[in-house]
Amino acid sequence: MSLTGFRSPWWFLLLVVVAAVVAGYVLAVRARRKRTMRFSNLALLERVAPRAEGWTRHVPAALLVVSLLLLTFALAGPTAEQKVPRNRATVMLVIDVSLSMEATDVQPSRLKAAQDAARQFAKGLTPGVNLGLISFAGTATVLVAPTTEREGVVRAIDNLKLAQSTATGEGIFAALQSIESFSAVVGGAEGPPPARIVLMTDGKQTVPQDEYAPRGAFTAAGVAKQKDIPVTAISFGTSHGTVEIEGKEVPVEVDDASMKEIARLSGGDFYKAATAEELKQVYASLGEQIGYETKDVDASKPWVVLATLVLISAAGTSLLVGQRLP
Known part of the structure; x- marks a missing residue:
């Protein structure tokens, strides 16, 4: 001590x-x-x-x-630093469900590995943290609003379905709106609880093509920075992933550069995970960072x-x- x-x-x-x-x-x-x-x-x-x-x-x-x-x-x-569970915080878990997540360069597939890691993250997060879930492909869908109940989040993770396109900016904007709505309800005298977006995607944004467009990922990251809501960006997959679309083998290489830029613009962190085990380690590290805070205690x-x-x-x-x- x-x-x-x-x-x-x-x-x-x-x-x-x-x-x-x-x-x-x-x-x-x-x-x-x-x-x-x-x-x-x-x-x-x-x-x-x-x-x-x-x-x-x-x-x-x-x-x-x-x-x-x-x-x-x-x-x-005398006081000493000690890790204590957070009793008020909001986390929006934003997961890419575009068709590229069907690639099997990560066994059994990118989506299955992502579901497994996200499930463990949700179950292991400290009880005082409000956790929400958003999936995105061509559009973003709020599957679970921020809550301390983990069962609904886990069920929603298990039921994730693939769809076409990748609208990363829409996923971030949906998370920001969900956080703001929740904070308006629970803010109280202490103000809104600290919030963070955990974004997990495996590819480059396709809708819109320009990431600096009004609904683009880089624009959304800048808005997150203004609202003091950092985005933790997880780039998941390898450079040799492929999927079959309409009978054709299509390469689906991860886009680390874009994810790094999203993290930088939002004031968040970037993580790279090329295997299911690495993704679990990333989520475990995030669980420690998000679920606990260091305080000076007696x-x-x-x-x-x-x-x-x-x-x-x-x-x-x-x-x-x-x-x-x-």
């Missing part, structure tokens, strides 16, 4: 008191020694005075000082426990060494 700061550092002023206790103990030891040296009959003193315990007689006092130091540290409110309890144990040790050693409490 690495400490990140203190919530009440003014408690460290108690160190002055601790220093005073140490100084008082040293002065008391010296005064006792002087009184002993003044005793006129040293032979009688050796017979009636208890035998000196040496350095061990200082152990109880040392433990008491250590416990005070630990208690002061605890009162100062870390004083271990110090209080340690201070208490040392204080008990001080009392125990004092009774053992000097037959009295310090």
Whole structure:
């Protein structure tokens, strides 16, 4: 555990008191020694005075000082970074269902592998995150509005169907609209929850041809940037994928460059997955990023426990060494 700061550092002023206790103990030891040296009959003193315990007689006092130091540290409110589940966030999962997803360069097919990975992502996402699902080909369809219920999302993922064309921009715009509608309902005094779009596609946009067109993918990514909704773009597939359309073998190479540009324009991240296992790893990483956040939490309890144990040790050693409490 690495400490990140203190919530009440003014408690460290108690160190002055601790220093005073140490100084008082040293002065008391010296005064006792002087009184002993003044005793006129040293032979009688050796017979009636208890035998000196040496350095061990200082152990109880040392433990008491250590416990005070630990208690002061605890009162100062040390904090540490800790991953905690998010209790409010919105994620729209946008999945390409164009005909190119039928390619088998990723076994058993791009679509089946994408469904499997998306299903695991939905099931593993922390309960406080609202998850929605959009599929897109020539048009985009909101299959599930943002919700914390995962069963509907999983069923919708299982029932994804292929269609013609790839309108990536429409998928992003549909996600933005769904997020805005949901945020308007749940915003409250704290404002809308943070949102993100997770876009998974395997090919280049075909509708419209120009990605900078009003409904193009790059235009949509720019709008997402303005609304502070980053797009995490996942490019899925290989350069040698093919599908059969009307009896012809058609190559369906992935378009990494466009996906990288969508991520850049929106302020999001880009991931490349050429296998089903790589896609699962990408989704697992996203689940950690989206589902959890790092916060500074109170870390004083271990110090209080340690201070208490040392204080008990001080009392125990004092009774053992000097037959009295310090």
